[in-house]
Amino acid sequence: MNLSCKQYGTIRKWIYRNARPLDIARWKYHFENGGKGEVLTALSMYQNEDGGFAHGLEADNWNPNSSPIQTWCATEILYELEMKDKNHPIVQGILAYLSEKRDFHDGYWDAVIPSNNEFPRAPWWSYKEDVNEEWGYNPTVCLAGFALYFSEEGSELYNSTLEIAKKAVHTFMESKILQDMHEGLCFIRFYEYCVSKGIDLFDSNTFRNKLQEMVSSLITKDTQEWKTKYICKPSQFLLSSESIFYEDNREISQYETMFIINSLHADGSWDIPWNWGQYEKEWSISKNWWKANQSIVNMRYLEGFGCFSIDKKESMMYDDVKF
Numbered sequence: 001m002n003l004s005c006k007q008y009g010t011i012r013k014w015i016y017r018n019a020r021p022l023d024i025a026r027w028k029y030h031f032e033n034g035g036k037g038e039v040l041t042a043l044s045m046y047q048n049e050d051g052g053f054a055h056g057l058e059a060d061n062w063n064p065n066s067s068p069i070q071t072w073c074a075t076e077i078l079y080e081l082e083m084k085d086k087n088h089p090i091v092q093g094i095l096a097y098l099s100e101k102r103d104f105h106d107g108y109w110d111a112v113i114p115s116n117n118e119f120p121r122a123p124w125w126s127y128k129e130d131v132n133e134e135w136g137y138n139p140t141v142c143l144a145g146f147a148l149y150f151s152e153e154g155s156e157l158y159n160s161t162l163e164i165a166k167k168a169v170h171t172f173m174e175s176k177i178l179q180d181m182h183e184g185l186c187f188i189r190f191y192e193y194c195v196s197k198g199i200d201l202f203d204s205n206t207f208r209n210k211l212q213e214m215v216s217s218l219i220t221k222d223t224q225e226w227k228t229k230y231i232c233k234p235s236q237f238l239l240s241s242e243s244i245f246y247e248d249n250r251e252i253s254q255y256e257t258m259f260i261i262n263s264l265h266a267d268g269s270w271d272i273p274w275n276w277g278q279y280e281k282e283w284s285i286s287k288n289w290w291k292a293n294q295s296i297v298n299m300r301y302l303e304g305f306g307c308f309s310i311d312k313k314e315s316m317m318y319d320d321v322k323f
Contacts, residue, residue: 014268019292051093059289060122068109072139086150111135120282142186145193181232240304
């Protein structure tokens with residue numbers, strides 16, 4: 001099953017009418033031959049002077065103060081752009097923020113910070129004691145991978161992060177399979193940073209095998225739950241059949257392509273399966289931000305599996321699609 005040109009045109013119109021500038025730039029980068037520069041410019045608007053990120057970059061949290069989780073969101077967009085330039089101002093800003101460790105305690109960057117409670121947010125971003133016991137290595141291990149990849153080997157940040165990473169690797173390898181898909185994704189990204197940089201912190205085959213086992217266990221096999229619940233689908237971890245996680249999850253990964261196309265609404269958007277239950281005005285705005293992000297994820301997934309094949313050079317012609 002393939003996405004039709006008409007469906008593509010509908011999705012594109014929804015994005016241009018509803019998405020924030022950052023996600024329009026991401027859309028153009030992936031599907032319209034847009035440049036990285038436009039994405040980076042838009043992303044930089046969420047970066048504070050301390051180098052950390054805020055201002056609702058993670059759309060469930062409107063805190064204007066820098067935080068590790070918002071900064072993690074920025075690193076994910078940089079990863080999406082295949083950023084390699086360690087001297088780029090955004091990268092250097094993030095490294096400066098991580099070096100300060102103002103939101104770092106007991107070997108973890110804090111997933112939730114106290115000032116969250118002063119601003120509109122989803123309830124899971126409300127601060128409470130012992131936050132790291134709940135969030136584990138999310139986002140710490142991913143930020144550690146970013147720091148190891150971009151910082152200078154032998155620098156203070158590199159050396160301190162190396163110790164964090166060693167502890168994280170030991171914890172992961174000695175523990176049972178992770179039960180949280182977000183923490184799992186952080187370990188996957190950490191693995192990818194380390195392999196790409198050639199950082200020798202673990203046996204690559206053993207670590208990869210455990211990640212594969214983790215992914216297979218985390219994907220929700222009951223596809224009926226996909227329609228109404230916040231669950232884990234293959235697209236949380238992979239975007240094409242080239243992924244190391246594909247072979248163990250071939251059938252359900254292929255099923256998701258059909259699910260994505262069949263669950264597309266007539267207005268060109270997809271449902272978001274969660275709700276704040278508070279701050280209704282702000283949530284109505286954040287919900288659209290999430291819808292735009294989900295559209296980009298879904299379209300990248302369809303493209304990666306060969307279910308979306310429109311010449312990017314001609315994509316703007318679909319402005320004129322009639323309904």
